[in-house]
Amino acid sequence: MNKSRSKKSSSSNAWLSYQLYVLLSSLGNIIRVPLSNIMMIGMIGIALALPTGLYLLLENVQYISRDWGGAAQISLFLRHDLDKHQVDELADRLYQHPDISNVRLITPADALKEYQTFSGNALQALGENPLPAVLVVQPASNNNAINQVLLEKLQELVEVEVAQFDMLWAKRLFAMLNIVQHGTLLLAILLSLAVLLIVGNTIRLAIQSRQDEIEINKLVGATDAFIRRPFLYTGFWYGLLGSLVAWLLISLSLWSLQSPVRKLTALYYSKFELITLGILPSLTLLTIGISLGLIGAWLSVNKHLRDIQPQ
Numbered sequence: 001m002n003k004s005r006s007k008k009s010s011s012s013n014a015w016l017s018y019q020l021y022v023l024l025s026s027l028g029n030i031i032r033v034p035l036s037n038i039m040m041i042g043m044i045g046i047a048l049a050l051p052t053g054l055y056l057l058l059e060n061v062q063y064i065s066r067d068w069g070g071a072a073q074i075s076l077f078l079r080h081d082l083d084k085h086q087v088d089e090l091a092d093r094l095y096q097h098p099d100i101s102n103v104r105l106i107t108p109a110d111a112l113k114e115y116q117t118f119s120g121n122a123l124q125a126l127g128e129n130p131l132p133a134v135l136v137v138q139p140a141s142n143n144n145a146i147n148q149v150l151l152e153k154l155q156e157l158v159e160v161e162v163a164q165f166d167m168l169w170a171k172r173l174f175a176m177l178n179i180v181q182h183g184t185l186l187l188a189i190l191l192s193l194a195v196l197l198i199v200g201n202t203i204r205l206a207i208q209s210r211q212d213e214i215e216i217n218k219l220v221g222a223t224d225a226f227i228r229r230p231f232l233y234t235g236f237w238y239g240l241l242g243s244l245v246a247w248l249l250i251s252l253s254l255w256s257l258q259s260p261v262r263k264l265t266a267l268y269y270s271k272f273e274l275i276t277l278g279i280l281p282s283l284t285l286l287t288i289g290i291s292l293g294l295i296g297a298w299l300s301v302n303k304h305l306r307d308i309q310p311q
Helices: 002-032 034-069 084-095 108-119 122-126 144-155 168-209 211-219 224-267 279-307
Strands: 073-078 100-106 134-139 160-166
Touching: 002 034, 002 224, 034 168, 034 224, 034 279, 073 144, 084 100, 084 134, 134 144, 144 160, 168 211, 168 224, 168 279, 211 224, 224 279
Parallel strands: none
Antiparallel strands: 073 134, 073 160, 100 134
């Protein structure tokens, strides 16, 4: 019993030692040809960095737009015959509404002052202020359907002359973001195919350069799995190193943007910080890169091993 366990343990250790040897020797083969492999790994890194960078850009824009989405407002233009007490009472009543997070009053005097700031003194010729009081209502939800129902309810209030949903800009922004999301997905698919082709072509060249060695191995009874293993580990290293290059490119790009973004957001009294590659996105990037490297190597080595038969 003990002998069988020791045999299993020794065979397991031998298998692990062999796997580690093949893994490190495949890395050594890459290091021995540094120039061409650095260029190839750089291409993989750029191919992975482009869609990942666009993904992070979208995440940052969506993060900002969520704050702005909260700025999607309903403007209530009140009747001219309402006095200050009635306006304040309406504002207090609306503030208690469960679907409203905030209410801001713009008095006729404030509205006139803002108009004069941006449009000059054209209204002075009328002799009196024609602008009504406005209640700017902040919806508690960013759901368009819920806010549309809220808009209809507010329009029915007797104190309200016109209710206007200031959401057109947000709809345009979300539409553009949706287009960019689909474009990013398409770009990611195309560049993933490019990575597969790069790795596959490199493995093909490696197989051709070692064709005599492969034929000899087959003559002495080596299995396809035995011959395939070092090429798969080579694809693993290409994917891993390419992912690390992509991570480095993205991190350096975001680091260079941090200072300009801080200066810009400071002008708007915001403390927005760029979303960077965290642990989970970094692991995802590494996993995708390694997977593409292994898949590209697997497809290439399976195709070309069948064509090599010992004479």
